[in-house]
Amino acid sequence: MTEGLRERKKRQTRRRIADTAVRLFVERGFDQVTIAEVAAAADVSVNTLYNYFPAKEDLVLPPEEASPTRLADIVRERPPGRSAAHAVLDRLRAEVRGRERIVGLTEGFGRVLEMMRAAPTLTARLEDLAGQMTDALAETLAEETGAAPGDPLPRAVAWQLGCCHSLVYAEIGRRTAAGEPPAAIAAAVLDLLDTVESLLGERLLTYAVRKDR
Template sequence: MSIETPGLRESKKQETRQLISDHATRLFLEHGFEETTIAEIATAARVAKKTVTNYFPRKEDLALDHHEEFTASLARAVTDRADGESAVAALRREFNAALDERDPVAGFAGPDFARMIADSPTLTARLRDLHDQREEALAAALAAASPAATPAIAPRAAAALLAAAHRLLFRRIQELTLAGHPNDRIAATLAPEAAHAFDLLDASLNASPDTAQ
């Protein structure tokens, strides 16, 4: 009798999760998110319907399967920044890296995927919720790094401004994608726009050190 190691079990789980996600994405793109059912996804992936919901409790998570990375991304950039690096500088650096990598988490998902989201009220609402969650996580990270005497509103205010800039940049990538621009052109367009946004943030937030250092 063969015994599966924890590593092998985890690998199989990841393979099953990816299989379900791939079939779900294909069906969503072919038929639309609202029109595709969990049962159809299960049939395509050759798994039980319960298996799909075990891996993806919400149907939206099948489409936005990078949601955990997305909501944690800004907070992680602040938490992992180098000593002496401001929050604005860390987030600028991380966004520029995302542009260079054409990172899907930053919004580089391709025209078909962008259209699927734009055409789905459910996914549009879920994306707004994820942006809000990302802001909340960033506020918590800024609060944890702030001096004890920092006013309670300061990290939340800084997070609101920083998250709003990232929300705008994400939307710009989606807009340009839907307009038919290729990723390289989108990145070239966004680079100076992002620099302008971060310059504004740097001038405002770093003038009040407790909010962004």
């Protein structure tokens, strides 16, 4: 479907607000910048800003990029013949190869990462988000496999895949903080994903394989 003029303008406004906010947060610190200052710099009203971003933390961690259903969505979207584990590994590899924004492999992300680590509310949200992702994935796996209530297997699988996901972000963060360029980080993380896959057991790698539709 072709994007209409109104939708395009809304998307552009949303991106302008977010980019303006991150620039100010990086320059002065997350806690030192007010919503009113972000709105003024982005040339929108405070009410308009809140229509796009209900919480200040959303300006840095927008729900569409930092969604609690991210892992569950990845698994639900996998093609026939792919397991839950391979779906997650496939998506992470694609995002790393593409040096996508969602995994932090863009130029200048190092300063953004420093800003986020210095803001307690942002680090707390990231920790909470990881738990929510695992919970949502466990529910999806239990539903898809028809697991009995109380069966620990879906949660155990979700926890391991959540750990793999967190490890990738932690490695990108560590290397970014050390000043490595995105291309070098991407290569190292792809090697890490190969190592992770080689360590995962056959039971996990073949769990919840999607049947032909």
